[in-house]
Structure formats: C-alpha cells, structure tokens
Amino acid sequence: MRDPGDEEIRKLWDNTGVVPNRERRTNIYVFILDSQARFVHGFGGFPDGAINPSGHSSSQAAKYFRGEIEKGLRKLTVPDVQAPPSLRLPDVESGARVFVRTRGIGDRRGAPIVVEAVSMKSEEWDVLAHPSAQASVDAKKLSPWLRQIYPPGFNEHLYPWERIEGTLSLAPAGEKEGIRWAILRGEADLSTSEGSGRSMKVSVEAVLRYSTGEGKRPSMRAVVEGKYPRDDEFRGEILLPVQSAVESRPR
Amino acid sequence: MIELLFLGALQDAEVGRILQKYEAARPKDSEMSIFRLDWARSWKEAKERAAGEKRPILLLTVQNEHGGLYGGHC
Numbered sequence: 446m447r448d449p450g451d452e453e454i455r456k457l458w459d460n461t462g463v464v465p466n467r468e469r470r471t472n473i474y475v476f477i478l479d480s481q482a483r484f485v486h487g488f489g490g491f492p493d494g495a496i497n498p499s500g501h502s503s504s505q506a507a508k509y510f511r512g513e514i515e516k517g518l519r520k521l522t523v524p525d526v527q528a529p530p531s532l533r534l535p536d537v538e539s540g541a542r543v544f545v546r547t548r549g550i551g552d553r554r555g556a557p558i559v560v561e562a563v564s565m566k567s568e569e570w571d572v573l574a575h576p577s578a579q580a581s582v583d584a585k586k587l588s589p590w591l592r593q594i595y596p597p598g599f600n601e602h603l604y605p606w607e608r609i610e611g612t613l614s615l616a617p618a619g620e621k622e623g624i625r626w627a628i629l630r631g632e633a634d635l636s637t638s639e640g641s642g643r644s645m646k647v648s649v650e651a652v653l654r655y656s657t658g659e660g661k662r663p664s665m666r667a668v669v670e671g672k673y674p675r676d677d678e679f680r681g682e683i684l685l686p687v688q689s690a691v692e693s694r695p696r
Numbered sequence: 697m698i699e700l701l702f703l704g705a706l707q708d709a710e711v712g713r714i715l716q717k718y719e720a721a722r723p724k725d726s727e728m729s730i731f732r733l734d735w736a737r738s739w740k741e742a743k744e745r746a747a748g749e750k751r752p753i754l755l756l757t758v759q760n761e762h763g764g765l766y767g768g769h770c
Binding site: 451453454457458472473474475476477478479480481482485490514517518521523524530531532533534535544545546557558559560561562593595597598603604605618619621626628650651652666667668688689690692 | 707708710711714715717718721722723725727728731732733734735739742743746747749750751752753754755756757758759760762766767768769770
C-alpha cells in the first residue's frame with residue numbers, strides 16, 4: 446500500500462511479534478484488526494511457517510488461511526454476515542481491463558488470474574479510430590494494456606514489459622444498423638531487460654465497435670496469446686502458455 | 697453484389713469468431729471470487745469503514761518492489 450497509513454502498517458510488522466527475524470521471514474503477513482484498527486491476530490502468508498508457496502497446494506493454503514482467520518474472529522464480536530457483495534473487479538473510468546491467465550505452473554488450474562485496470566487518455570484511443578481502409582498500427586501505441594500481459598509471482602519479472610514492438614493491421618469489418626466494426630490483428634514482441642532479460646511474442650486479435658455519436662473512441666474486445674519463457678530448475682527453459690482477454694472500459 | 701454480400705458474411709463470421717474467442721478467454725465470475733470480498737482501496741478507507749460499520753479489518757501486507765495483491769501482479 447502506498448499511502449500515509451504505511452507508518453501505521455509498519456508498526457504492525459515491527460511491534461506485534463507476528464513477523465519473525467529476517468532469516469525466517471517471508472514477504473507476506475496478514476493481520477486481523479478490530480473495528481478501531483487495533484491488532485487482534487496475525488500470521489504469515491504460507492502454512493507451517495514456510496517462506497514461499499512451494500510444497501503447499503492451493504487447497505492447503507486455503508485451509509490454512511481459513512483456520513487463521515477463524516482464530517482471529519474467535520477473539521472478536523462480529524456482526525452477522527451480510528449477503529456477499531456482488532463481484533467488483535478492478536476498474537477505471539476510461540481505459541482497459543486486462544485479464545491474464547498463465548498455465549503450467551502451480552496447481553492444475555494454473556497461476557492465479559491477474560486482473561489489471563489501466564487508465565487510457567483519449568489520445569491513446571485515437572490510434573484505434575475507425576479506419577476507412579486497412580491501416581497499420583504500431584504495437585507500441587497499445588502498450589498501456591499490452592505491457593500488463595505477464596505472469597504473476599515470478600521474482601525475476603516484477604514490472605510490466607518495457608518494450609513493445611511490432612506492427613498490427615486495423616481493417617474495417619462492416620457496418621450494420623448504425624454500428625461500424627473493425628478488426629485489429631497481428632503479432633507483437635514484448636520484452637524487458639529486468640533480471641536476465643526476456644521476451645515473449647504474442648498474437649493479438651481484437652474486435653472494435655464504433656457507435657455513432659460516441660466520437661472516435663471504440664469499444665474493444667481483444668484476445669492476446671503467447672508463450673512465456675521461464676527457466677525451470679529441473680526442466681531447463683520451459684514455455685508457459687499465457688492468454689489474456691482485454692476489454693475496454695467503461696464499455 | 698454477390699461478392700460484396702459474401703465479403704460481408706465473411707466479416708460477420710470473423711467478428712463473431714473473435715468475440716467468441718474473447719468470451720472463452722475471459723475468466724468466469726466463479727474464477728474471480730476473490731473480487732467478491734469487500735475490499736477497501738486504501739488504508740484510510742478501511743479504517744473509516746471498519747469504525748463506521750463496526751467490522752474488523754483483514755489486512756494483507758506484502759513487501760514488494762512493484763505490483764499489488766489486489767490486481768494479482770505481485
């Protein structure tokens with residue numbers, strides 16, 4: 446978290462006894478606080494005092510979290526549970542929402558799904574204005590959302606892609622009942638110098654919808670796919686399938 | 697005219713194909729249950745809501761250079 450509360454949160458780390466000394470420390474700690482933000486209970490992010498998730502399945506981790514949360518709740522008086530809130534995904538007033546799914550790591554279901562919401566200015570949508578004929582689009586111009594398409598949880602790749610290169614095509618795809626359509630497609634190279642450096646080639650396919658009266662800014666639904674290179678301790682370099690669905694926001 | 701109609705049908709089919717691919721790629725709500733939790737977007741909001749609603753706070757902290765638990769890149 447990056448707000449003035451950081452000092453108060455730091456005190457939870459330093460003064461509650463939940464966080465052990467540096468040699469035995471992981472980087473995730475969970476605290477249960479009462480309604481006045483006073484410490485009640487805390488625990489490390491992984492079962493059995495582990496410092497990383499290896500050796501524990503998702504279900505073991507879930508059982509551990511549930512048990513620790515129940516320990517904390519037994520020390521509190523909590524109001525009756527309301528109906529669970531409806532789904533509230535990360536969102537922005539104007540931009541795109543990027544879903545990233547990575548296969549081949551962790552449990553059979555793969556890594557946790559990433560949902561990033563990125564803001565985009567009007568001028569960043571201009572590159573996708575309706576084309577009168579097939580046009581080229583510099584993939585770099587799509588970087589607000591392309592740069593977010595990387596797996597979570599890899600220490601060697603913490604930041605979004607640094608470089609986006611490639612040329613895609615944007616072509617009109619008909620008009621019906623006052624709605625115009627276009628298709629964006631092509632390949633892009635995403636790369637970073639972080640760590641030992643890596644790159645991933647992706648294919649992009651997107652449908653853009655232009656309604657009259659809504660200016661140049663389209664609605665977009667895209668799919669981006671690639672294979673992410675990773676060094677596996679036992680298997681050498683492996684390629685992990687990455688698939689992303691991207692949707693414009695607010696529509 | 698027949699060529700234009702054929703091209704129109706092809707374009708419709710292609711738009712439909714990509715939209716179906718997007719629907720298949722977009723995670724189902726059931727896969728994103730973590731976003732049904734009542735998240736606060738800041739420490740300030742969490743404290744204010746906890747005090748006002750008389751509810752406890754579950755605070756997840758991560759020491760990282762970049763990213764955030766909320767979106768998943770961390």
